[in-house]
Amino acid sequence: MSESIEMYLVMTALLRSEPQQPVPVSLLANKLGVSQVSANEMCHKLDERGLLAYQPYKGVTLTEHGETQAQQILSRRRLWVMFLVENLGIEPEEADDLACQLEHITSERLVTALKAFLEHAPGAGQREFEAVPTQELAHCTAGTRGIVASVATEPMVAAFLRAQGVVPGTMVEVLAISAEGAVLVGLGDRHVALAPSMATQIVLAPPSTDQSSRHRAWARCSAYWSCPHSDACDCVLDYQVQ
């Protein structure tokens, strides 16, 4: 399996809202930074190879085999993110980008060794490497607290959110929700108002108290919304602020 194929599988897992909910090929194309035609072509091939199930005009779902592969790769990504953030002190966002490359060249032996290292590293108690449940900010109720797991990748939106301090790893609280779906988010000392369309592009993980376990929880999120490769992100230039 090439890195390219692996990323199609991973992206399909990350982009679906619910299991067995087809992911539109156009969305896949956007997030992977390739043309729709290329994505279509690839999805066909992966359907033939039994990794994806392709329903024309609907999208793709992961087959059992594809799901296994995707989860294996994502578990490797989480291991690397944990290591990069907690042991090397790299920022979550950059760690995600790096891990997205490392996940493809991580042997089973390396997985074992990394897990053992993370478990027995100084100051680490019992650790869990499984994915953690996440939810869209738009679906949260007032009072909910959580850690920003991922945000929109459209450059201008991402830049805005970054400027406001809404970056992966940050602890936030939902202060209020308007009837229209706008969300008022608290960030400790200040707060940000987000349009409904914005709230659907931010994903929260369960809250944690200390900084270290925040990172860990963030790393354990299975539902990254962010596009992993910065290069691919940069391809999404057709965004316009409404």
Add this chain to the structure above:
Amino acid sequence: MSESIEMYLVMTALLRSEPQQPVPVSLLANKLGVSQVSANEMCHKLDERGLLAYQPYKGVTLTEHGETQAQQILSRRRLWVMFLVENLGIEPEEADDLACQLEHITSERLVTALKAFLEHAPGAGQREFEAVPTQELAHCTAGTRGIVASVATEPMVAAFLRAQGVVPGTMVEVLAISAEGAVLVGLGDRHVALAPSMATQIVLAPPSTDQSSRHRAWARCSAYWSCPHSDACDCVLDYQVQ
């Protein structure tokens, strides 16, 4: 620069006996596990790109630019080997294979973080990340002790040496050298006699006392003889025991 290009540069650096000594394209082809025609083609391209200097019927040398690139990649490999061996407990040989992949996706930021980690990891004093001088076993004098840095990659030879315990990371001593160049090597409790042709395919690094610093010294060797990718190694099947 693609991974493929990087490996041509690295291999050129590893295979030359002395700086500015041209490396035969056929040797490069063998070690990289590609055909001579492919290697020729590639060397031409890299000459045009100013990374290699190609002298027909002689071989290739690294240009100043190519040398810089090769050394940068190799320094990343050494960092990874150190980490993999000392912190993850992975065996030197496998660590080398893994590092050969990791070296190509290691950002400057990651280099900095890895160095900081290795420097401040528990039990680590002052560390050096520079390459260490090495010499062929065939050029050693009787009484010399050192650490096996790398061995021949031809499957049958490698298997034989492995069976004898002559693997990277092992401490050995040159017990005697015959007039013809055959070498008697001591491995603590036992010894092995090696034909002259075999002695030219084993490289030693300076000796160290404890296991940890042995690995470190081994990791710091700049002159790996081994072919890094196992896949490529497996391509070299035309070997015959004389």
Add this chain to the structure above:
DNA sequence: TCTAATGTACAGGCACGCCCAAAGATCGCC
């Protein structure tokens, strides 16, 4: 129901990195 947006398909093409077969060029040794 009809139309416009969205998705799909086909054709042709490109860069990369590799392959083989065959024909030349050079080198090195007898």
Add this chain to the structure above:
DNA sequence: GGCGATCTTTGGGCGTGCCTGTACATTAGA
């Protein structure tokens, strides 16, 4: 000097993963 081994070059080809342009199919909204 000549000849065989080795190396280089040429020509053609392959697979992967992308691309554009154009035409066709489907879906969903007015």
